[in-house]
Amino acid sequence: MGQGECLLCGAVAVLQDSHVLPAFVFRALKEHSATGHIRSSESPNRRVQDGVTQPWLCVGCESSFSRWERDFSNNILRPWRDGVVETAYDDWLLKFCVSVSWRVLKYCKGRNESASYTDTQEKLFVDAERVWREFLLGLRSHPGEFCQQFLISDLIDETTISDLPSNINRFLMGAVSMDIVGSERSAFTWAKMGRFQIFGVVQPGRDKFEGTKVHVKHGVLRPGRFVVPAGLLDLYKEKSAHISEAMAGMSDVQFAKVDAALRSNLERASDSGQLAAMRADAALFGEGVLLRRKRRTDSTE
Numbered sequence: 001m002g003q004g005e006c007l008l009c010g011a012v013a014v015l016q017d018s019h020v021l022p023a024f025v026f027r028a029l030k031e032h033s034a035t036g037h038i039r040s041s042e043s044p045n046r047r048v049q050d051g052v053t054q055p056w057l058c059v060g061c062e063s064s065f066s067r068w069e070r071d072f073s074n075n076i077l078r079p080w081r082d083g084v085v086e087t088a089y090d091d092w093l094l095k096f097c098v099s100v101s102w103r104v105l106k107y108c109k110g111r112n113e114s115a116s117y118t119d120t121q122e123k124l125f126v127d128a129e130r131v132w133r134e135f136l137l138g139l140r141s142h143p144g145e146f147c148q149q150f151l152i153s154d155l156i157d158e159t160t161i162s163d164l165p166s167n168i169n170r171f172l173m174g175a176v177s178m179d180i181v182g183s184e185r186s187a188f189t190w191a192k193m194g195r196f197q198i199f200g201v202v203q204p205g206r207d208k209f210e211g212t213k214v215h216v217k218h219g220v221l222r223p224g225r226f227v228v229p230a231g232l233l234d235l236y237k238e239k240s241a242h243i244s245e246a247m248a249g250m251s252d253v254q255f256a257k258v259d260a261a262l263r264s265n266l267e268r269a270s271d272s273g274q275l276a277a278m279r280a281d282a283a284l285f286g287e288g289v290l291l292r293r294k295r296r297t298d299s300t301e
Protein backbone atom coordinates (compact mmCIF):
# COMPACT_ATOMS: atom_id res chain seq x y z
CA MET A 1 0.00 0.00 0.00
CA GLY A 2 1.44 3.31 -1.04
CA GLN A 3 0.72 6.97 -0.53
CA GLY A 4 -1.45 8.64 -3.15
CA GLU A 5 -4.52 10.71 -3.89
CA CYS A 6 -7.81 9.03 -3.00
CA LEU A 7 -9.83 8.66 -6.21
CA LEU A 8 -13.05 9.52 -4.41
CA CYS A 9 -12.33 12.32 -1.90
CA GLY A 10 -8.99 13.52 -3.28
CA ALA A 11 -7.17 13.39 0.08
CA VAL A 12 -3.52 12.36 0.00
CA ALA A 13 -3.38 9.25 2.14
CA VAL A 14 -2.22 5.66 2.33
CA LEU A 15 -4.39 3.97 -0.30
CA GLN A 16 -6.21 0.73 0.45
CA ASP A 17 -6.48 -2.11 -2.05
CA SER A 18 -10.16 -1.80 -2.92
CA HIS A 19 -12.22 -4.42 -4.73
CA VAL A 20 -13.73 -3.28 -8.02
CA LEU A 21 -16.62 -5.68 -7.50
CA PRO A 22 -17.40 -6.15 -3.78
CA ALA A 23 -15.49 -9.01 -2.12
CA PHE A 24 -18.68 -10.51 -0.65
CA VAL A 25 -19.77 -11.42 -4.18
CA PHE A 26 -16.88 -13.81 -4.46
CA ARG A 27 -17.30 -15.14 -0.92
CA ALA A 28 -21.02 -15.77 -1.45
CA LEU A 29 -20.49 -17.46 -4.79
CA LYS A 30 -17.83 -19.66 -3.29
CA GLU A 31 -20.15 -20.74 -0.47
CA HIS A 32 -22.86 -21.38 -2.99
CA SER A 33 -21.05 -23.10 -5.81
CA ALA A 34 -21.25 -26.87 -6.15
CA THR A 35 -17.52 -27.39 -5.76
CA GLY A 36 -16.81 -24.67 -3.22
CA HIS A 37 -14.64 -22.84 -5.68
CA ILE A 38 -15.49 -20.38 -8.37
CA ARG A 39 -13.78 -19.87 -11.65
CA SER A 40 -13.35 -16.76 -13.67
CA SER A 41 -15.72 -16.95 -16.60
CA GLU A 42 -13.15 -15.19 -18.75
CA SER A 43 -10.60 -17.91 -18.19
CA PRO A 44 -12.17 -21.00 -16.57
CA ASN A 45 -8.85 -22.74 -15.96
CA ARG A 46 -8.03 -20.24 -13.25
CA ARG A 47 -9.79 -20.24 -9.94
CA VAL A 48 -10.82 -16.80 -8.76
CA GLN A 49 -10.31 -16.62 -5.03
CA ASP A 50 -11.11 -12.99 -4.92
CA GLY A 51 -11.85 -10.24 -7.41
CA VAL A 52 -9.54 -7.71 -8.93
CA THR A 53 -8.34 -4.97 -6.56
CA GLN A 54 -7.05 -1.46 -7.19
CA PRO A 55 -5.22 0.98 -4.88
CA TRP A 56 -7.90 3.64 -5.14
CA LEU A 57 -9.33 4.71 -1.79
CA CYS A 58 -8.29 6.19 1.56
CA VAL A 59 -9.30 4.43 4.77
CA GLY A 60 -12.35 6.67 5.27
CA CYS A 61 -13.81 6.15 1.79
CA GLU A 62 -13.04 2.43 1.90
CA SER A 63 -14.96 2.08 5.17
CA SER A 64 -18.01 3.87 3.69
CA PHE A 65 -18.00 1.41 0.79
CA SER A 66 -17.65 -1.51 3.23
CA ARG A 67 -20.63 -0.32 5.27
CA TRP A 68 -22.92 -0.16 2.22
CA GLU A 69 -21.66 -3.58 1.11
CA ARG A 70 -22.44 -5.03 4.53
CA ASP A 71 -25.97 -3.57 4.41
CA PHE A 72 -26.50 -5.08 0.97
CA SER A 73 -25.14 -8.42 2.05
CA ASN A 74 -27.23 -8.63 5.24
CA ASN A 75 -30.48 -7.19 3.89
CA ILE A 76 -30.63 -8.48 0.31
CA LEU A 77 -28.02 -11.06 -0.63
CA ARG A 78 -28.50 -13.41 2.33
CA PRO A 79 -32.32 -13.22 2.57
CA TRP A 80 -32.76 -13.89 -1.16
CA ARG A 81 -30.28 -16.74 -1.00
CA ASP A 82 -32.28 -18.21 1.90
CA GLY A 83 -35.55 -17.98 -0.01
CA VAL A 84 -36.96 -14.68 1.34
CA VAL A 85 -38.18 -12.89 -1.78
CA GLU A 86 -39.53 -9.65 -0.36
CA THR A 87 -37.01 -7.32 1.23
CA ALA A 88 -37.18 -3.65 2.16
CA TYR A 89 -34.29 -1.25 1.77
CA ASP A 90 -33.33 2.24 2.90
CA ASP A 91 -30.97 4.84 1.49
CA TRP A 92 -27.97 2.47 1.65
CA LEU A 93 -29.10 0.59 -1.49
CA LEU A 94 -28.67 3.60 -3.77
CA LYS A 95 -25.29 4.35 -2.17
CA PHE A 96 -24.23 0.75 -2.69
CA CYS A 97 -25.38 0.68 -6.33
CA VAL A 98 -23.72 4.00 -7.15
CA SER A 99 -20.50 2.86 -5.46
CA VAL A 100 -20.44 -0.25 -7.68
CA SER A 101 -21.32 1.68 -10.86
CA TRP A 102 -18.67 4.30 -10.10
CA ARG A 103 -16.03 1.57 -9.64
CA VAL A 104 -17.09 -0.21 -12.86
CA LEU A 105 -16.88 3.08 -14.78
CA LYS A 106 -13.44 3.82 -13.33
CA TYR A 107 -12.17 0.32 -14.07
CA CYS A 108 -13.77 -0.50 -17.44
CA LYS A 109 -13.75 2.85 -19.24
CA GLY A 110 -10.94 2.82 -21.79
CA ARG A 111 -9.96 -0.79 -21.03
CA ASN A 112 -11.60 -2.21 -24.15
CA GLU A 113 -9.67 -0.78 -27.09
CA SER A 114 -12.31 -1.79 -29.62
CA ALA A 115 -15.07 0.16 -27.84
CA SER A 116 -15.80 3.61 -29.21
CA TYR A 117 -18.18 6.27 -27.96
CA THR A 118 -19.79 9.37 -29.45
CA ASP A 119 -18.68 12.84 -28.30
CA THR A 120 -21.98 13.14 -26.44
CA GLN A 121 -21.28 9.87 -24.62
CA GLU A 122 -17.72 10.85 -23.73
CA LYS A 123 -19.09 14.00 -22.12
CA LEU A 124 -21.81 12.03 -20.30
CA PHE A 125 -19.23 9.60 -18.88
CA VAL A 126 -17.34 12.54 -17.38
CA ASP A 127 -20.56 14.00 -15.97
CA ALA A 128 -21.75 10.65 -14.58
CA GLU A 129 -18.42 10.02 -12.86
CA ARG A 130 -18.55 13.44 -11.19
CA VAL A 131 -22.21 13.17 -10.15
CA TRP A 132 -21.77 9.64 -8.73
CA ARG A 133 -18.62 10.70 -6.85
CA GLU A 134 -20.36 13.77 -5.38
CA PHE A 135 -23.34 11.65 -4.36
CA LEU A 136 -21.05 9.11 -2.64
CA LEU A 137 -19.30 11.95 -0.79
CA GLY A 138 -22.64 13.31 0.42
CA LEU A 139 -22.30 16.50 -1.66
CA ARG A 140 -25.59 15.87 -3.45
CA SER A 141 -28.77 14.14 -2.32
CA HIS A 142 -29.38 11.98 -5.42
CA PRO A 143 -27.64 11.05 -8.68
CA GLY A 144 -30.28 12.75 -10.86
CA GLU A 145 -30.45 11.47 -14.45
CA PHE A 146 -27.59 9.04 -13.76
CA CYS A 147 -29.96 6.70 -11.92
CA GLN A 148 -29.46 3.06 -10.96
CA GLN A 149 -31.44 0.06 -12.21
CA PHE A 150 -31.30 -3.05 -10.05
CA LEU A 151 -32.37 -6.54 -11.18
CA ILE A 152 -32.57 -9.85 -9.33
CA SER A 153 -32.66 -12.91 -11.62
CA ASP A 154 -34.63 -16.02 -10.90
CA LEU A 155 -34.61 -19.41 -12.61
CA ILE A 156 -36.34 -19.45 -15.99
CA ASP A 157 -38.57 -22.51 -16.27
CA GLU A 158 -40.40 -21.60 -19.45
CA THR A 159 -39.77 -19.18 -22.26
CA THR A 160 -41.35 -17.85 -25.44
CA ILE A 161 -37.94 -16.80 -26.77
CA SER A 162 -36.82 -19.44 -29.23
CA ASP A 163 -33.07 -18.90 -29.25
CA LEU A 164 -32.09 -18.52 -25.60
CA PRO A 165 -28.59 -19.81 -24.84
CA SER A 166 -28.71 -23.29 -23.28
CA ASN A 167 -26.70 -22.11 -20.27
CA ILE A 168 -29.00 -19.12 -19.65
CA ASN A 169 -29.95 -20.11 -16.07
CA ARG A 170 -26.38 -20.80 -15.08
CA PHE A 171 -25.41 -17.49 -16.64
CA LEU A 172 -28.21 -15.43 -15.06
CA MET A 173 -27.86 -16.96 -11.60
CA GLY A 174 -24.13 -17.46 -11.34
CA ALA A 175 -21.94 -15.43 -13.67
CA VAL A 176 -19.85 -12.54 -12.40
CA SER A 177 -19.06 -9.85 -14.93
CA MET A 178 -18.63 -6.12 -15.37
CA ASP A 179 -18.51 -3.93 -18.43
CA ILE A 180 -19.70 -0.77 -20.10
CA VAL A 181 -22.58 -1.67 -22.42
CA GLY A 182 -24.92 0.10 -24.84
CA SER A 183 -25.08 1.37 -28.40
CA GLU A 184 -24.49 4.67 -30.23
CA ARG A 185 -27.50 6.04 -28.43
CA SER A 186 -27.26 4.42 -25.00
CA ALA A 187 -24.61 3.74 -22.38
CA PHE A 188 -24.66 1.93 -19.02
CA THR A 189 -22.19 0.55 -16.54
CA TRP A 190 -23.09 -3.08 -15.89
CA ALA A 191 -22.14 -5.08 -12.84
CA LYS A 192 -23.32 -8.68 -12.68
CA MET A 193 -22.75 -10.27 -9.29
CA GLY A 194 -24.36 -13.68 -9.51
CA ARG A 195 -28.12 -13.14 -9.70
CA PHE A 196 -27.84 -9.42 -8.83
CA GLN A 197 -27.32 -6.88 -11.60
CA ILE A 198 -26.75 -3.16 -11.38
CA PHE A 199 -27.04 -0.89 -14.40
CA GLY A 200 -25.70 2.62 -13.88
CA VAL A 201 -27.47 4.81 -16.43
CA VAL A 202 -25.11 7.13 -18.30
CA GLN A 203 -27.24 7.63 -21.43
CA PRO A 204 -30.75 6.08 -21.20
CA GLY A 205 -31.45 5.35 -24.88
CA ARG A 206 -34.90 4.77 -26.36
CA ASP A 207 -35.88 1.52 -24.64
CA LYS A 208 -36.54 2.14 -20.99
CA PHE A 209 -36.28 0.16 -17.80
CA GLU A 210 -39.57 -0.02 -15.89
CA GLY A 211 -39.99 -1.08 -12.28
CA THR A 212 -36.29 -1.56 -11.61
CA LYS A 213 -35.14 1.93 -10.56
CA VAL A 214 -33.52 2.18 -7.13
CA HIS A 215 -35.27 4.82 -5.02
CA VAL A 216 -33.35 7.42 -3.05
CA LYS A 217 -34.87 6.91 0.41
CA HIS A 218 -36.51 3.49 0.57
CA GLY A 219 -38.31 0.79 -1.38
CA VAL A 220 -39.22 -2.89 -1.48
CA LEU A 221 -37.74 -5.60 -3.71
CA ARG A 222 -40.09 -8.40 -4.70
CA PRO A 223 -40.80 -10.59 -7.74
CA GLY A 224 -42.99 -8.97 -10.37
CA ARG A 225 -43.16 -7.81 -13.95
CA PHE A 226 -40.29 -5.63 -15.04
CA VAL A 227 -39.45 -4.11 -18.40
CA VAL A 228 -35.83 -4.01 -19.51
CA PRO A 229 -34.35 -2.71 -22.78
CA ALA A 230 -34.56 -5.29 -25.58
CA GLY A 231 -30.83 -4.99 -26.15
CA LEU A 232 -30.18 -6.76 -22.85
CA LEU A 233 -31.12 -10.10 -24.36
CA ASP A 234 -28.35 -9.66 -26.93
CA LEU A 235 -25.94 -8.76 -24.15
CA TYR A 236 -26.88 -11.92 -22.19
CA LYS A 237 -26.59 -14.08 -25.31
CA GLU A 238 -23.18 -12.71 -26.15
CA LYS A 239 -21.83 -13.07 -22.61
CA SER A 240 -23.25 -16.54 -22.01
CA ALA A 241 -21.94 -17.76 -25.38
CA HIS A 242 -18.53 -16.44 -24.35
CA ILE A 243 -18.73 -18.50 -21.15
CA SER A 244 -19.80 -21.65 -23.06
CA GLU A 245 -16.82 -21.27 -25.37
CA ALA A 246 -14.50 -20.73 -22.45
CA MET A 247 -15.86 -23.83 -20.68
CA ALA A 248 -15.50 -25.89 -23.88
CA GLY A 249 -11.91 -24.73 -24.03
CA MET A 250 -11.18 -25.77 -20.43
CA SER A 251 -8.26 -28.20 -20.30
CA ASP A 252 -9.04 -31.86 -19.62
CA VAL A 253 -6.98 -31.74 -16.43
CA GLN A 254 -8.96 -28.78 -15.10
CA PHE A 255 -12.25 -30.35 -16.11
CA ALA A 256 -11.32 -33.56 -14.30
CA LYS A 257 -10.57 -31.56 -11.15
CA VAL A 258 -13.96 -29.84 -11.26
CA ASP A 259 -15.67 -33.16 -11.83
CA ALA A 260 -13.79 -34.84 -8.96
CA ALA A 261 -14.54 -31.95 -6.59
CA LEU A 262 -18.21 -32.16 -7.50
CA ARG A 263 -18.37 -35.91 -6.91
CA SER A 264 -16.50 -35.74 -3.62
CA ASN A 265 -18.96 -33.25 -2.23
CA LEU A 266 -22.36 -34.35 -3.40
CA GLU A 267 -24.14 -33.14 -0.31
CA ARG A 268 -22.89 -29.64 -0.80
CA ALA A 269 -23.66 -29.84 -4.50
CA SER A 270 -27.22 -31.02 -3.97
CA ASP A 271 -28.37 -27.82 -2.33
CA SER A 272 -26.14 -25.40 -4.15
CA GLY A 273 -27.61 -22.66 -6.27
CA GLN A 274 -25.35 -23.71 -9.10
CA LEU A 275 -26.94 -27.16 -9.23
CA ALA A 276 -30.44 -25.67 -9.23
CA ALA A 277 -29.46 -23.53 -12.21
CA MET A 278 -28.06 -26.59 -14.00
CA ARG A 279 -31.32 -28.48 -13.40
CA ALA A 280 -33.34 -25.55 -14.74
CA ASP A 281 -31.22 -25.40 -17.89
CA ALA A 282 -31.69 -29.15 -18.35
CA ALA A 283 -35.46 -28.80 -17.89
CA LEU A 284 -35.59 -26.07 -20.54
CA PHE A 285 -33.23 -27.53 -23.11
CA GLY A 286 -32.72 -31.22 -22.25
CA GLU A 287 -30.02 -33.04 -20.32
CA GLY A 288 -27.61 -32.72 -23.24
CA VAL A 289 -26.86 -29.09 -22.48
CA LEU A 290 -25.09 -30.11 -19.27
CA LEU A 291 -22.63 -32.32 -21.08
CA ARG A 292 -19.38 -30.78 -21.98
CA ARG A 293 -18.86 -30.70 -25.69
CA LYS A 294 -16.16 -33.13 -26.66
CA ARG A 295 -13.09 -31.17 -27.56
CA ARG A 296 -12.05 -31.48 -31.16
CA THR A 297 -8.70 -33.11 -31.70
CA ASP A 298 -6.40 -31.93 -34.43
CA SER A 299 -6.54 -35.22 -36.32
CA THR A 300 -7.99 -35.14 -39.80
CA GLU A 301 -11.44 -36.59 -40.28
Ligand SMILES: [Zn+2]
Binds near residue numbers: 011
Ligand atom coordinates in the same frame (compact mmCIF):
# COMPACT_ATOMS: atom_id res chain seq x y z
ZN1 LIG B 1 -11.05 9.17 0.33
